[in-house]
Amino acid sequence: MTGKALPSPFQLIHLLQACSASKALIQGKQVHQQMVLSGLHQNPFLRTKLIQMYADCDDLYSAQLLIHKLLQPNVFALTAFLGFYSRHHLTEECIRTYGQLRLMGIVPDGYVFPKVLRACAQSSCLVMGTLVHKDAVIFGSQFNTQVCNSIIDMYSKCGEARSARQVFDEMSERDILSWNSIISGYVANWFFEQAVELLGYMKLEGCEPDIVTWNTIMDAYCRMGLCNEASKIFKQIKNPNVISWTIIISGYANIGKHAIALEIFRDMVNSWTVFPDVDSLSSILVSCRYSRALERGKEIHGYGIKMKAWDAFYKSAGAALLTMYASCCRLQDAEKVFHIMDKSDVVTWNAMIFGFIELGRGHLALDCFREMQRRGIKNDHTTISTMLSISDLRSGKEIHAYFMKSSFHSVIPVYNAVIHMYSMRGCIAYAYSVFSTMETRDMISWNTIIRGFGMHGLGRTSLKLLKQMECSGLRPNSVTLSSALSACSHSGLVDQGIEFFYRMTKDFGLTPVSAHYSCVVDMLARAGRLEDACNFINEMRLKPDKHIWGALLAACQDHHNVTVGELAAEHLIRLEPYDAGHYVTLSNIYARAGRWDDAARMRKLMEDHGSLKPSGNSVIAA
Incomplete structure (x- = not known):
């Protein structure tokens, strides 16, 4: 009996590898059938190749059936399972399989460690990640570049930037992924200046940055609020991808420069090289x-429906679209988007x-919250934080008690929202009590409690907390120093406030923005040091805006200073000629000084600009 010759073992191996590479499950099963016909399916080596093929083609069930038939599972077969679990973000299964591998006495290799380390990174499992790192050293993989890159990524995503840097520094050879991993790790852990500094070292070592590097550095600049620096990098990129465009757009949006963000988005659409995602x-x-x-x-809404899958657009951008309509007072449009979105989410x-x-409809927000609970939708920390923002003290305490009993009571953002709620409702002692019980605090935790004490006129306590924050290892950011300066202003701690302002650049490496300058001017002006405030404004690196001149003018009215008041009003009127308030304030300053002609002149000037505010009238009984 003659027939077609069966493939040799060598041919079968190549066929299985080709099926794995191309995810060709049907053809892989045909190869499996050929192996059964030839009796080669009992060969442990070929069976391992079959397991790898099934796992690579995402047929886990078939792979599991085969591995149970192996007398002694080997590292290659188990690596296939680790690869499957890692690809599908099944972190617990991946880590558990690694544990089984070690219990069997199987020696892990350079293909095993990256997969398990990725699972540790995804689940932020630092303890297991550290054990895997130790195993990599024990079994001689500490010099494998791919393994080291995975260790750096694991430590970075688990918040251990220093450990990541130590591994990076000890590497004998580094590739582009090594540099990108440590730079992105620094950015993820808020070490933005260090990330930018590493770019210089990277170039000195002869490693040329790629699009991932530039995007990460742009992200670092944007998070520091230095979007102009990010923009300079963006313009140097030959072929920016959609991530590059998104970083620069969201960067300007995050610092409130929405007109620039809209202009950049228009440029992206008009470029016809990159399409918005x-x-x-x-x-x-x-x-x-x-x-x-x-x-x-509305245009973006229409574009999103046309360019993207209907459900994908609403799943990703639906929330932003809904709040956009709400902010524009389009309740019906917001509700239409709500009804289209997934109600189980x-x-x-x-x-x-x-x-x-x-929209200022707090009662409707409460109704929506109750309906959500009635449907059995599980609240998350955003739900609780949002509801706390509109809660009075009584309901705020109830929500506080509710989340303490819930499964997410340790979520830092919820604690931060509770601290903010108590601070805003005049219960700073309660706010500090919550802050004190937190096992872990982030930047927002410190900023919220520092601002809370400042709001209550307890500036010295705010400054003590700022020092405690520094001692904890967290470096104050721009918001922290705004809160501290505001606290000094409200508590009359002028000298301390000035000292902190000048420490911004010297000790913290921060570039003062308009809000910081405004705080200092307000602080000096409240204390009656109006000439010092003027000198400070003259020495500013930024052009004074309406907030700075407005703070000075308001203080001049309180302290009856005509000379400085005239200067502040002159700049304000130049900036906002149609704002009646500036004319009225200066007119009142003149009137208090007995300069009635000047007061009348300011009223006349206001009328000429079409900014008439009627004078107060009184009826005096004769």
Whole structure:
């Protein structure tokens, strides 16, 4: 009996490798059938190759059936399972399989460690990640570049930037992924200046940055609020990808420069080289919301429906779209988006609750929250934080008690929201009590309690907390120092406030922005040091804006200083000629000084600019 010759073992191996590479499951099963016909399926080596093929083609069930038939599972077969679990983000299964591998006495290799380390990074499991790192050293993989890169990524994502840097520094050879891993690790852990500094070392070592490097450095600059620096890098990139565009758009949006963000988005669409994805659409909708650009938001809404899958667009950008319509007072449009979105997703409900709050409909937000609970939708920390923002003291305490009993009572953002709620409701002692019980605090925790004490006129306590924050290893950011300066201003701690302002650049490496300058001017002006405030304004690196001159003018009215008041009003009127308030304030200053002619002149000037504010009238009985 003659027939077609069966493939040799060598041919079968190559066929299985080809099926694995191309995810050709059907053809892989045909090869398996040929192996059964030839009796080669009993060969442990070929069976291992079959297991790898099934795992690579995502047929886990067939792979599991085969591995149970192996007398002694080997590292290659188990690596196939680790690869499957890692690809599908099944972190617990991946880590558990690694544990089984070690119990069997199987020696892990350079292919095993990256997969398990990725699972540790995804689940932020530092303890297991550290054990895997030790195993990599014990079994001689500490010099494997791919393994080292995975260790750096694991430590970075688990918040251990110093350990990541130590591994990086000890590497004998580094590739582009090594540099990108440590730079992105620094950015993820808020060490933005160090990330930018590493770019210089990278170039000195002869490693040329790629698009991932430039995007990460742009992200670092944007997070520091230095979007102009990020923009310089963006312009140097030959072929920016959609991530590059999204970073620069969201960067400008995050610092409130929404007009620039909208302009950049327009440039991206007009370039015809990169098409917006759901992330870039979500980012630009934020700018539409804050700039009340309803028509542009509608255009993006239409673009998203046409360019993307219907469900994918609403899943990713639906929340931003809903809040954009709410901010533009389009409740019906917001509700239409809400009804289209997935009602089983807590993000949908959070967006609608936030939308009602944005419209000033707190009672509707509460109704929405109750309906969410009635449907059995599990709250997340965003739900609780959002509801706390509109709660009075009584309901705020109830929500506080509720989340303490819930499964997410240790979530830092919720603690931060509770601290803010108590601070805003006049219960700073309660706020500090919550702050004190936190096992872990982030930057927002410190900023919130520092600002809270400052709001209550307890500036010295704010400054003590700032020192405690530094001692804890957290470096104050721009918001921290705004809160500290504001606390000094409200507590009359002028000299301390000035000292902290000049420490911004010297000790913290921060570049003062308009809000910081405004705090210092307000602080000096409140203390009656108006000439010092003028000198400070003259020495500013930034051009004074209306907030700075406004703080000075308001103080001049309180301290009856005509000379400085005239100077401040002159600049304000130049900036906002149609704002009646500036004319009225200066007119009142003149009147208090007995300069009635000048007061009348200011009233006349206001009328000429069409900014008439009627004078107060009184009826005196004769």
